[in-house]
Amino acid sequence: MQTEERRAANFIEEFIEEDLAAGRYDHVKTRFPPEPNGFLHIGHVKALCIDFGIAQKYGGKCNLRFDDTNPTKEDSVFVDGIEADIKWLGFEWDELHFASDFFGRLYEIARGLIKKGVAYVDDQSPEQMRANRGTLTQPGVDSPYRNRSVEENLDLFERMKNGEFPDGSRVLRAKIDMASPNVLMRDPTLYRILRAHHHKTGDEWCIYPMYDFQHPLQDAIEGVTHSLCSLEYEIHRPLYDWVVRQAGFEHPPRQIEFARLNLTRTVMSKRYLRRLVEEGYVSGWDDPRMPTLVAMKRRGYTPEAIKDFLARVGVAKADSVVDGALLEHCVREALGGECPRAMAVLNPLKVTLSNWPEDKLDSLRVENHPDRPELGEREIHFGRVLYIEKEDFMEDPPKKFFRLSPGREVRLKGAYIIRCDSVVKDESGQVTELNCSVDLDSRSGSEGANRKVKGTLHWVSEYDAVPCEVRLYEPILNADEPEDAPEAAPDDEFAEEAAAPARDFISRLNPNSLTVIRGALVEPVIAQAENGSRFQFLRMGYFCKDPDSTPAMPVYNRTVPLKDSWAKANK
RNA sequence: UGGGAUGUAGCCAAGCGGUUAAGGCACGGGACUUUGACUCCCGCAUUCGCAGGUUCGAAUCCUGCCAUCCCAGCCA
Numbered sequence: 155m156q157t158e159e160r161r162a163a164n165f166i167e168e169f170i171e172e173d174l175a176a177g178r179y180d181h182v183k184t185r186f187p188p189e190p191n192g193f194l195h196i197g198h199v200k201a202l203c204i205d206f207g208i209a210q211k212y213g214g215k216c217n218l219r220f221d222d223t224n225p226t227k228e229d230s231v232f233v234d235g236i237e238a239d240i241k242w243l244g245f246e247w248d249e250l251h252f253a254s255d256f257f258g259r260l261y262e263i264a265r266g267l268i269k270k271g272v273a274y275v276d277d278q279s280p281e282q283m284r285a286n287r288g289t290l291t292q293p294g295v296d297s298p299y300r301n302r303s304v305e306e307n308l309d310l311f312e313r314m315k316n317g318e319f320p321d322g323s324r325v326l327r328a329k330i331d332m333a334s335p336n337v338l339m340r341d342p343t344l345y346r347i348l349r350a351h352h353h354k355t356g357d358e359w360c361i362y363p364m365y366d367f368q369h370p371l372q373d374a375i376e377g378v379t380h381s382l383c384s385l386e387y388e389i390h391r392p393l394y395d396w397v398v399r400q401a402g403f404e405h406p407p408r409q410i411e412f413a414r415l416n417l418t419r420t421v422m423s424k425r426y427l428r429r430l431v432e433e434g435y436v437s438g439w440d441d442p443r444m445p446t447l448v449a450m451k452r453r454g455y456t457p458e459a460i461k462d463f464l465a466r467v468g469v470a471k472a473d474s475v476v477d478g479a480l481l482e483h484c485v486r487e488a489l490g491g492e493c494p495r496a497m498a499v500l501n502p503l504k505v506t507l508s509n510w511p512e513d514k515l516d517s518l519r520v521e522n523h524p525d526r527p528e529l530g531e532r533e534i535h536f537g538r539v540l541y542i543e544k545e546d547f548m549e550d551p552p553k554k555f556f557r558l559s560p561g562r563e564v565r566l567k568g569a570y571i572i573r574c575d576s577v578v579k580d581e582s583g584q585v586t587e588l589n590c591s592v593d594l595d596s597r598s599g600s601e602g603a604n605r606k607v608k609g610t611l612h613w614v615s616e617y618d619a620v621p622c623e624v625r626l627y628e629p630i631l632n633a634d635e636p637e638d639a640p641e642a643a644p645d646d647e648f649a650e651e652a653a654a655p656a657r658d659f660i661s662r663l664n665p666n667s668l669t670v671i672r673g674a675l676v677e678p679v680i681a682q683a684e685n686g687s688r689f690q691f692l693r694m695g696y697f698c699k700d701p702d703s704t705p706a707m708p709v710y711n712r713t714v715p716l717k718d719s720w721a722k723a724n725k
Numbered sequence: 726u727g728g729g730a731u732g733u734a735g736c737c738a739a740g741c742g743g744u745u746a747a748g749g750c751a752c753g754g755g756a757c758u759u760u761g762a763c764u765c766c767c768g769c770a771u772u773c774g775c776a777g778g779u780u781c782g783a784a785u786c787c788u789g790c791c792a793u794c795c796c797a798g799c800c801a
Binding site: 290418468479567603 | 761796797
């Protein structure tokens with residue numbers, strides 16, 4: 155192996171190496187700062203991989219910090235969930251912090267800004283503030299309360315804290331520049347009055363710091379050197395720097411922004427995910443169709459697959475939408491070498507072998523993995539009646555159909571070669587059963603098995619078959635339509651809703667995102683496995699046993715299907 | 726119409742003035758195959774949003790234009 159010099163893998167690492175080389179920092183410290191208002195999704199994992207990955211690469215540490223400054227949206231169940239998710243991924247944080255543990259210190263820093271004359275209490279209503287903020291093209295105008303004395307501001311701010319004023323009646327603002335072309339710099343709010351029960355501080359506080367005040371200070375307090383965040387915070391950087399500088403920190407952290415992850419046919423906004431859960435479009439945050447980590451875990455994705463995916467996606471500043479096929483590829487690659495194989499017939503078609511004695515049972519040894527003999531073998535049984543996949547039989551097959559059809563032969567994996575002699579149909583003409591004959595000399599492993607046969611099918615004997623529920627998934631959103639027919643966007647005055655796209659994302663939900671198959675038949679190993687167990691169901695994909703399983707009815711989620719060039723060719 | 730950012734193949738993404746523009750996914754072709762899987766070969770941008778300019782030489786520098794994203798929460 156040749157020596158490999160450490161190279162910056164992306165622009166963030168380039169910046170860091172420049173900083174290190176220039177002596178601006180002599181170490182690297184990062185942080186992952188979620189708000190505990192929901193579960194982590196794969197978009198967060200991109201940030202996680204960057205924050206933890208960079209700290210590790212440069213011999214530094216990464217903190218986990220909860221930015222819990224808005225008690226109306228946060229809950230400790232999310233704190234627990236996020237911690238569990240990060241551990242599941244295999245990351246280890248250095249220090250664990252809560253912004254709320256620093257409310258006292260933040261309050262003192264705010265008082266310091268007031269004393270410096272760069273923060274003031276504003277009595278304007280939210281409506282007045284909005285009106286006076288100006289627009290993107292017009293400057294704002296100063297608040298009539300902007301030039302209060304330091305003493306009055308100090309007094310008012312303390313009384314805000316003491317609960318003397320109703321919610322929303324006053325705020326603490328930074329005194330910067332109401333005419334700034336960057337709207338965020340037009341005297342941003344630093345503190346608001348909010349009576350809400352906080353998951354950690356309870357009712358101790360009735361004023362809470364805003365993100366733009368808390369976040370940079372918390373970074374500085376923790377000694378973060380590089381504060382990595384997504385692109386939408388780019389405009390906040392001047393304010394971030396302003397706050398840290400005004401607070402007098404000597405070693406200001408450097409904020410660097412990168413593009414967040416988007417995936418095709420995937421909902422990634424926390425607000426929409428919440429809506430899917432609350433309105434019952436999915437069964438919960440861990441519904442396997444969700445992009446959350448709890449859902450991916452339940453579906454059968456592994457931490458390695460997810461991290462590999464993010465490594466392949468890379469880090470850059472261009473807005474992008476990554477093809478979900480890349481994620482699936484990473485999942486298959488991670489599972490392919492590991493998962494034992496077994497057979498499951500999702501949509502059974504009964505096969506009766508005319509030349510096989512009624513009560514004769516052959517015991518067969520089959521490999522658990524084609525490339526890993528150390529994974530051993532298992533025993534399955536072959537009898538007169540067995541089941542194959544409905545889609546593996548066609549009465550009038552097209553060219554290149556290598557499966558079963560009248561008069562044709564096919565190999566049953568690990569067993570015998572059979573030929574279809576006749577077809578049984580119901581009144582409506584549907585094929586309900588096949589009569590086949592076995593080549594008795596073709597038992598797997600024997601001399602007679604050593605001949606070319608068009609196709610090899612998976613199967614389960616009636617003797618072995620255990621009923622199973624199988625759940626198949628597709629992306630939660632429909633494929634993008636070529637033309638986005640714009641729906642009229644109602645002029646709504648609610649800022650909260652203004653972010654909603656013209657077209658309701660609910661109308662884009664894929665009606666086929668979940669298919670439940672109740673009549674599947676599987677081998678005993680599959681039925682008896684523990685929840686969370688993974689198998690490759692031969693030719694059908696990777697599957698993971700769901701916690702909904704009962705002793706009477708195992709339930710499996712399809713993690714991802716196998717590639718299927720036949721299905722593709724048929725489209 | 727203000728400010729901040731971004732534009733390299735179907736999708737990501739290297740490239741940082743000097744021979745034929747990395748790599749992955751997707752896609753197409755072939756080999757192998759008791760999984761139409763896996764694996765293995767081969768192919769896949771005369772061109773870097775567009776137009777000019779500088780230069781012996783430009784995806785890389787300059788100018789202009791176009792497109793897209795972000796910002797007017799007492800959310801983060």
